[in-house]
Amino acid sequence: MSLILLRGAAEQGFLYALVALGLYLSFRTLNIADMTTDGSFTLGAACCATFTLHGHPFLGVLVGALAGAGAGFVSAVLQTRLKIQPILAGIITMTALYSINLKAMGNRSNVPLLRVPTVYSIFESHLPGALRPWSKLLLTGLIAAAVAALLIGFLRTMLGLSIRATGDNRTMVSASSIDPVYTTTVGLCCANALIALSGALIAQYQLFSEITMGVGMVVIGLASLIIGEVFSDLLFKSPGVPARIVFAILGAVVYRVIIAAALSASVAASDLKLVSALIVAVSISAPAVVDLLHVRKLRKEADRHADA
Amino acid sequence: MLTLERVSKTFFPGTANAKRALDDLSLHLEAGEFVTVIGSNGAGKSTVLNAIAGTFLIDAGRILLDGEDVTFQKDYRRSRVIGRLFQDPLSGTAPSMTIEENLTLAYLRASGRKPLLGLSRSDRAALRDRVAALGLGLEDRMGTRVGLLSGGQRQALTLLMATLVTPKLLLLDEHTAALDPATAQTVLALTERIVEENRITCLMVTHNMQSSLRLGDRTIMMDAGRIVLDVSGAERSRMTVQDLLARFGSAVDNDRMLLGRS
Numbered sequence: 004m005s006l007i008l009l010r011g012a013a014e015q016g017f018l019y020a021l022v023a024l025g026l027y028l029s030f031r032t033l034n035i036a037d038m039t040t041d042g043s044f045t046l047g048a049a050c051c052a053t054f055t056l057h058g059h060p061f062l063g064v065l066v067g068a069l070a071g072a073g074a075g076f077v078s079a080v081l082q083t084r085l086k087i088q089p090i091l092a093g094i095i096t097m098t099a100l101y102s103i104n105l106k107a108m109g110n111r112s113n114v115p116l117l118r119v120p121t122v123y124s125i126f127e128s129h130l131p132g133a134l135r136p137w138s139k140l141l142l143t144g145l146i147a148a149a150v151a152a153l154l155i156g157f158l159r160t161m162l163g164l165s166i167r168a169t170g171d172n173r174t175m176v177s178a179s180s181i182d183p184v185y186t187t188t189v190g191l192c193c194a195n196a197l198i199a200l201s202g203a204l205i206a207q208y209q210l211f212s213e214i215t216m217g218v219g220m221v222v223i224g225l226a227s228l229i230i231g232e233v234f235s236d237l238l239f240k241s242p243g244v245p246a247r248i249v250f251a252i253l254g255a256v257v258y259r260v261i262i263a264a265a266l267s268a269s270v271a272a273s274d275l276k277l278v279s280a281l282i283v284a285v286s287i288s289a290p291a292v293v294d295l296l297h298v299r300k301l302r303k304e305a306d307r308h309a310d311a
Numbered sequence: 312m313l314t315l316e317r318v319s320k321t322f323f324p325g326t327a328n329a330k331r332a333l334d335d336l337s338l339h340l341e342a343g344e345f346v347t348v349i350g351s352n353g354a355g356k357s358t359v360l361n362a363i364a365g366t367f368l369i370d371a372g373r374i375l376l377d378g379e380d381v382t383f384q385k386d387y388r389r390s391r392v393i394g395r396l397f398q399d400p401l402s403g404t405a406p407s408m409t410i411e412e413n414l415t416l417a418y419l420r421a422s423g424r425k426p427l428l429g430l431s432r433s434d435r436a437a438l439r440d441r442v443a444a445l446g447l448g449l450e451d452r453m454g455t456r457v458g459l460l461s462g463g464q465r466q467a468l469t470l471l472m473a474t475l476v477t478p479k480l481l482l483l484d485e486h487t488a489a490l491d492p493a494t495a496q497t498v499l500a501l502t503e504r505i506v507e508e509n510r511i512t513c514l515m516v517t518h519n520m521q522s523s524l525r526l527g528d529r530t531i532m533m534d535a536g537r538i539v540l541d542v543s544g545a546e547r548s549r550m551t552v553q554d555l556l557a558r559f560g561s562a563v564d565n566d567r568m569l570l571g572r573s
Contacts, residue, residue: 156429157427159429159430160426160427160428160429161415161416161419161420161424161425161426161427161428161429162426162427164408164412164415164416164419165416165420165426167405167407167408167412168405168408168413168416171405171406171407171408172401172402172404172405172406174397174399174402174403175402175403175404175405176387177386177387177390178364178386178390178395178397178402178403179390179416179417179420179472180387180388180390180391180420180421181387181420182385182387183387241456243409243454
């Protein structure tokens with residue numbers, strides 16, 4: 004695997020890491036499997052692409068993230084105020100977003116961003132010549148680091164702690180003056196803003212936005228998150244929030260490296276989602292499988308003692 | 312401090328299971344009063360506490376807390392000034408958060424800070440001192456996840472969280488019933504000390520008649536959603552468990568109370 008390939012994988016990893024961080028908020032912190040993800044990722048990309056095409060790359064990134072927060076808000080209202088099951092609420096929003104995303108791209112299924120300025124090209128033009136080949140890696144790394152720092156800081160504030168408590172112990176939450184509707188809403192807005200931010204930055208990175216680019220994003224994000232968790236569990240006895248967040252980013256980079264390796268080993272690109280799905284299914288079910296094997300072993304031993 | 316005016320609540324109204332849990336109940340607590348509540352299962356003890364905390368809306372009547380009508384206020388709004396402990400020692404703390412994070416949350420909320428502020432260095436030291444005052448040695452484990460603590464430790468921590476910033480009212484719903492006798496004693500002693508030190512108005516449901524007379528300064532007994540006994544002062548201090556049983560035999564037909572265990 005060449006250095007260029009590795010560098011590209013790291014760049015994409017830093018960007019997709021924002022999806023993993025969004026899922027860290029919704030899936031791990033709030034304990035909600037938020038299917039809005041697939042739609043809000045594309046929404047961020049679609050909004051950003053349209054603005055970028057008209058010469059506003061920075062505004063595009065901002066609008067993309069804000070649109071994602073809006074999508075999160077809709078899902079949150081559906082599941083808190085209107086009492087729709089969280090998974091279904093996400094699917095409803097995701098489905099609605101398909102039409103909205105097409106509209107956001109001017110009723111086209113893709114928007115190419117050729118020969119327009121992007122945040123990457125502007126950043127590169129401000130760098131000295133020697134650094135230019137590394138400009139994308141530098142920028143994406145800085146973005147991931149900044150978002151991680153903000154998220155770690157946020158989760159230490161009263162609002163952040165309230166959001167964590169909401170996913171952890173509902174009884175406690177309403178007995179300690181926290182409105183779970185409010186914390187769930189804020190949490191889902193932030194999560195989807197991060198996910199849409201990732202979509203927006205990816206659109207400018209790959210120089211196009213496409214209606215299907217968010218398909219399977221929940222699974223890809225979870226795969227990154229879980230890879231990160233495996234690493235942090237290996238290195239720390241009981242990893243705290245900062246470790247989880249830093250390792251989620253690392254997990255996203257590792258995931259992209261695995262994908263790059265698979266592609267260079269001539270695995271068909273169309274098989275990648277199958278691989279992602281397997282990673283997630285196997286890693287989430289691993290504890291249950293270990294338990295099953297353990298019980299089977301105990302039984303065998305008990306039988307042997309009974310026979311003896 | 313707390314006034315319940317002719318409060319009624321019926322669960323499952325209009326069905327065969329309709330149950331009048333609170334029946335035209337009135338109760339007044341002075342500031343600083345510590346009231347114990349006894350009564351058989353289904354007498355409405357927990358229902359009174361839930362009505363005050365706002366777990367459900369009452370059908371009729373009014374609830375006033377420190378002069379403010381809170382009858383239609385949401386539970387999480389009321390809990391800014393009401394501290395609450397449940398029977399389940401696991402229900403009051405967030406297991407995957409550390410001791411310090413749990414306390415920080417309780418402290419920041421109750422002291423009314425801005426939502427995007429964190430904890431200062433002096434706040435952290437103060438929290439540590441408060442934990443040390445529990446006398447359980449938890450001050451050296453501030454970074455430990457609460458899920459790793461025992462039920463008694465968690466209940467003691469919940470008590471501290473509920474009183475970190477002195478609440479206007481403390482509701483204790485059999486908060487020692489799920490603990491082993493020795494731990495229950497420790498938590499009860501802590502409760503007594505904290506309530507006394509801070510002069511907190513407190514309403515405590517208990518199944519232990521002994522401690523219902525020993526703790527606090529007033530005892531009420533409930534039956535079928537009504538208060539059937541309300542004693543304080545000299546009358547109460549003369550009273551024994553036998554008296555309670557003799558005078559209100561019909562209301563105490565429950566083994567747990569007769570056995571007097573907590």
